[in-house]
Amino acid sequence: MAARPTRRGLLLAGAGATALAVGVGWTARDLIRPSPTRPVPPDAPAGDERLVSRPSAARGRSVDFYTAVPDGHGDGQGLPVCLVLHGASTTARDFPGLGLGRFLTDAVRRGAPPFVLAGATGDRLSWRPAGRDDPQRMVREELPAWCAEQGFDATRLAAWGWSMGGFGSLLLAATWPGLLRAVAAFSPAVAPGDAVFAGVDRLHGTPLGLWCGRQDDFLIDVQALERALPEPAARAEYADGGHDFRYWGSVIPGALDFVAAALAAPPGPT
Numbered sequence: 001m002a003a004r005p006t007r008r009g010l011l012l013a014g015a016g017a018t019a020l021a022v023g024v025g026w027t028a029r030d031l032i033r034p035s036p037t038r039p040v041p042p043d044a045p046a047g048d049e050r051l052v053s054r055p056s057a058a059r060g061r062s063v064d065f066y067t068a069v070p071d072g073h074g075d076g077q078g079l080p081v082c083l084v085l086h087g088a089s090t091t092a093r094d095f096p097g098l099g100l101g102r103f104l105t106d107a108v109r110r111g112a113p114p115f116v117l118a119g120a121t122g123d124r125l126s127w128r129p130a131g132r133d134d135p136q137r138m139v140r141e142e143l144p145a146w147c148a149e150q151g152f153d154a155t156r157l158a159a160w161g162w163s164m165g166g167f168g169s170l171l172l173a174a175t176w177p178g179l180l181r182a183v184a185a186f187s188p189a190v191a192p193g194d195a196v197f198a199g200v201d202r203l204h205g206t207p208l209g210l211w212c213g214r215q216d217d218f219l220i221d222v223q224a225l226e227r228a229l230p231e232p233a234a235r236a237e238y239a240d241g242g243h244d245f246r247y248w249g250s251v252i253p254g255a256l257d258f259v260a261a262a263l264a265a266p267p268g269p270t
Contacts, residue, residue, distance in 0.1 A: 036242070037089070039249020041099025042106035047071035049101040051093060054146060056120070058138040065146055066092040068101035068117040070108040076116045080156030080181075080263040081147050082256075083139060084119030085165030085172075087189075091121040098245070103252045110253075112260035115158075118147050127161075127168025128195070139172060140179070158259045162186035162248050167196060170225075173206045174199035182207040182234070182262030184255040186248045191221050200228050207234040209258045211251045213241030234258070 048069040056063045066084070069076035084100070086092060095101075100117055108114045120143055122135030129136060144154035158181045161169035166188030173183050174196060183206060190196045210233050212222040219238065226236050235258055241247025 036244035036246050038097070039099060039103075039245045039252065041102040041249075042253075044102050044106040044109060045071045046096070046099075046101030047073060047105055048075050049096055051096060054120070054142075056138050056142055058134045058142055059122075060132055063121045063138070064092040065120045065143075066095045066100075066118065067147070067150065067152075068095070068104050070101075070114050070116075071105040073108070073114050075151065077151040078153050080115045080153045080158070081118050081144070082115055082259045082263065083143055083157060083159045083169075083172075083180075084117050085122065085127055085139065085159060085161030085168040086119065087161070087163035087165050088124045089163075091123070092119045093121065095119060103256060107253060107256040107260060110257075112257050113264035115260055115263050116147070116152050117160075118143060118152070120146075122168070124164070126164055126189075127171060136168070136172065136175070139168075140176060156181060156263050158182040158184070158263050160184040160186075160255060160259060161188070163189050163243065166190075167194075170196045170203070170208070171199070173208075174202040177202050177205065180206055181265070181267070182209065182259055184209040184259055185211070186251065186255070187212045187216050187218050187243050188222060188225070189218060190225050192224055197225065197228060200225070201230050204230040207258075207262055209233065209235040209237075209255060211235075211237050211248075211255065213243065213247040214238055215241060216243045216247070218243065 050067050052065050053062045054065040125135050127136050148154040159169040166185035167190055169183045169185050173180050212219050226233055
């Protein structure tokens with residue numbers, strides 16, 4: 001149970017509460033104006049970007065499955081994978097409209113080692129089991145298997161998430177130490193006493209990047225998590241901004257550079 005359910009509930013439901021509808025009508029022109037619910041992507045093309053429906057045994061339903069390969073890298077054969085865990089106000093269907101494929105291409109064009117993004121819809125379950133619906137198991141077992149089917153290197157994994165997805169990414173790393181080469185968490189929806197804080201010692205050995213806006217109501221809790229880590233965060237950055245994509249969009253480039261370097265590095269000791 002969250003320590004401050006009213007505050008957390010308002011943020012999780014209200015951060016960018018107008019979810020993006022992605023369809024054939026979306027163009028780069030739609031993403032020019034800054035908005036709390038939409039980042040402004042760089043002037044770079046998306047590469048091989050796909051959104052398909054896959055049956056998930058872990059969730060007991062079909063889910064949207066998203067993948068993005070940087071432009072110039074074909075269908076991404078052999079590339080490592082960054083798992084993307086969405087927040088409460090978005091799903092995998094929103095990822096093309098958020099410009100994730102364009103941010104990815106831009107990162108690689110700036111010199112980051114290439115990798116792919118992959119994510120699926122987990123709904124508003126905080127990436128934890130709820131009865132027979134287990135989005136965490138989907139991310140742990142099914143997403144890597146679906147990525148391997150497409151020829152990606154699912155033995156090299158990182159995770160990136162925002163808000164609820166930042167919490168879920170950290171929880172994934174704590175639940176299965178050694179699974180992820182790195183975690184990038186934007187404004188993770190954490191609070192002292194929750195499952196991430198309870199498992200914080202199990203984050204030892206996983207490079208963590210934390211980003212949070214100074215005007216974000218989660219700032220105090222994110223900074224408390226940073227202090228509680230068993231080793232210093234690989235990156236911890238706090239700048240002006242709120243709990244929205246106006247801020248998160250500004251830090252996506254740095255986070256993708258961080259993830260790329262971790263995925264390209266030799267594996268650490270086990």
